[in-house]
Amino acid sequence: MTEQANTQNAIPTVKLLIGGEFVESKTTQWREVVNPATQQVLARVPFATDKEMNAAVASAKQAFKTWRKTPIGTRARIFLKYQQLIRENIKELAAILTAEQGKTLPDAEGDVFRGLEVVEHAASIGNLQLGELANNVANGVDTYTLLQPLGVCAGITPFNFPAMIPLWMFPMAIATGNTFVLKPSEQDPLVTMRLVELAVEAGVPAGVLNVIHGGVDAVNLICDHPDIKAVSFVGSTKVGTHVYNRATQNGKRAQCMMGAKNHAIVLPDANKQQTLNNLLGASFGAAGQRCMALPVVILVGEAQQWLPELVEKAKTLKISGGTEAGADIGPVVSCAALDRISGLIVKGESEGARLVLDGRNPQVAGYEKGNFVGPTIFTDVTTEMTIYREEIFGPVLCILNAATLDDAIELINSNPNGNGTAIFTRSGAAARHFQEEIDVGQVGINVPIPVPVPLFSFSGSRASKLGDLGPYGKQVILFYTQTKTITQRWFDEDEVGGPVNTTITLK
Numbered sequence: 001m002t003e004q005a006n007t008q009n010a011i012p013t014v015k016l017l018i019g020g021e022f023v024e025s026k027t028t029q030w031r032e033v034v035n036p037a038t039q040q041v042l043a044r045v046p047f048a049t050d051k052e053m054n055a056a057v058a059s060a061k062q063a064f065k066t067w068r069k070t071p072i073g074t075r076a077r078i079f080l081k082y083q084q085l086i087r088e089n090i091k092e093l094a095a096i097l098t099a100e101q102g103k104t105l106p107d108a109e110g111d112v113f114r115g116l117e118v119v120e121h122a123a124s125i126g127n128l129q130l131g132e133l134a135n136n137v138a139n140g141v142d143t144y145t146l147l148q149p150l151g152v153c154a155g156i157t158p159f160n161f162p163a164m165i166p167l168w169m170f171p172m173a174i175a176t177g178n179t180f181v182l183k184p185s186e187q188d189p190l191v192t193m194r195l196v197e198l199a200v201e202a203g204v205p206a207g208v209l210n211v212i213h214g215g216v217d218a219v220n221l222i223c224d225h226p227d228i229k230a231v232s233f234v235g236s237t238k239v240g241t242h243v244y245n246r247a248t249q250n251g252k253r254a255q256c257m258m259g260a261k262n263h264a265i266v267l268p269d270a271n272k273q274q275t276l277n278n279l280l281g282a283s284f285g286a287a288g289q290r291c292m293a294l295p296v297v298i299l300v301g302e303a304q305q306w307l308p309e310l311v312e313k314a315k316t317l318k319i320s321g322g323t324e325a326g327a328d329i330g331p332v333v334s335c336a337a338l339d340r341i342s343g344l345i346v347k348g349e350s351e352g353a354r355l356v357l358d359g360r361n362p363q364v365a366g367y368e369k370g371n372f373v374g375p376t377i378f379t380d381v382t383t384e385m386t387i388y389r390e391e392i393f394g395p396v397l398c399i400l401n402a403a404t405l406d407d408a409i410e411l412i413n414s415n416p417n418g419n420g421t422a423i424f425t426r427s428g429a430a431a432r433h434f435q436e437e438i439d440v441g442q443v444g445i446n447v448p449i450p451v452p453v454p455l456f457s458f459s460g461s462r463a464s465k466l467g468d469l470g471p472y473g474k475q476v477i478l479f480y481t482q483t484k485t486i487t488q489r490w491f492d493e494d495e496v497g498g499p500v501n502t503t504i505t506l507k
């Protein structure tokens with residue numbers, strides 16, 4: 001055996017989960033999972049064969065026959081156990097996440113925690129999957145609804161929240177009585193797989209949760225497979241639009257949460273230090289790789305004078321490997337992502353924006369091979385520029401100015417995306433005006449990243465979302481169930497029959 005083959009064998013492989021078994025793929029196509037801070041190869045992930053993917057769907061279809069009838073309390077108890085296991089293992093989960101994705105350890109723990117909240121929500125399924133009943137809608141007639149599971153559902157997840165977003169999907173789908181096929185991001189599947197192992201340990205039965213790995217082929221199989229009834233997707237707008245069109249043309253339900261270009265408005269009456277801190281955290285935290293990051297800030301009126309202080313504060317953020325104490329910004333996920341971000345910064349300059357803070361090529365001691373880019377700030381940005389139009393998905397902040405709040409609102413509503421937004425002000429009237437007029441799904445008022453807790457549903461508008469119903473909260477119960485409406489009447493044995501009723505009226 002050659003030395004190269006020996007090294008290959010030493011690298012762990014990511015398994016598929018089919019019918020309750022973690023199995024090695026027989027594929028010939030593999031991709032490396034790489035630590036973005038060091039370039040160390042952590043694992044190899046397979047691109048599953050058609051046969052393996054079909055076996056995963058078949059196993060989910062088979063398991064649905066019994067899982068759909070499993071008592072709601074049994075389902076809830078599995079998720080009670082699951083939330084406990086996630087809590088007990090949160091440090092390990094965060095460490096796996098940081099190693100493969102790059103975000104800092106505290107942020108990785110936050111990623112797991114926001115997913116854990118959805119697992120807790122799934123544990124309360126008994127209170128969520130309730131039908132309605134109207135007594136005596138006609139003489140002796142009652143009408144009620146059942147919320148019944150759909151069958152096999154599938155989820156396709158992005159790289160930037162490899163814990164939270166899989167946990168947005170399979171716990172709620174399974175808790176409502178469906179079975180599931182998950183396709184994690186091929187860039188960082190390791191923490192997702194550890195969460196899947198814990199779900200199995202918590203008692204999710206064989207075949208109820210299955211995992212396939214891959215890229216385009218896996219996604220297309222999910223969209224086309226006749227036994228898959230609903231598809232949840234989170235990722236870029238380009239891929240999400242493709243998934244939505246293909247899945248819905250094949251008669252499936254689909255919810256696609258997609259790309260973003262979130263703006264914050266800063267009014268001059270805002271609490272200055274709070275606002276600057278919040279802007280920096282939301283623009284540069286997770287190296288700008290959050291769909292709810294704030295890559296655009298609109299300074300209104302005299303707030304424009306805060307720019308020098310914002311830039312000075314940005315310089316104080318610590319760039320380092322995510323495991324280093326005090327690190328504020330870790331590496332971006334891949335060399336390709338770094339090249340793309342660097343290319344967009346060059347483009348910003350060439351199109352006339354003013355680069356007031358250049359974060360390229362930072363020297364990061366101990367992580368010389370990492371994919372680092374530090375806080376980068378552009379001013380004099382116009383809405384025609386590529387850096388404004390495209391989602392950069394890196395720590396690059398575009399500053400725009402507006403004379404009035406209404407001008408700023410108009411700017412945001414003219415952008416095609418509608419994922420998240422925020423306003424910083426101490427004026428209740430201004431905040432309320434903003435809340436009413438803005439056409440964006442998630443709105444923060446002095447809250448920079450207003451991701452809703454699972455009592456509510458994640459939303460999004462315009463180019464950021466396709467499908468009516470969002471992940472978690474009340475909406476996802478409707479997404480993962482079919483409403484059946486039952487109208488019933490019972491006759492005693494001695495009930496006297498009247499004339500034949502040829503009308504549609506219930507009497």
Ligand code: NAD
Nearest residue numbers: 157158159184185215216219235236239257258259260291
């Ligand atoms: P991505 O679209 O590249 O990948 C998402 C999934 O699609 C992955 O599982 C990937 O394997 C698959 N995929 C990639 N290219 C494909 C193709 N050509 N055909 C079919 N499938 C393909 O997204 P990403 O880079 O992993 O994640 C970042 C994006 O996700 C950003 O645009 C971000 O805004 C978005 N995002 C949105 C939300 C939200 O809730 N709106 C949340 C997180 C991330």
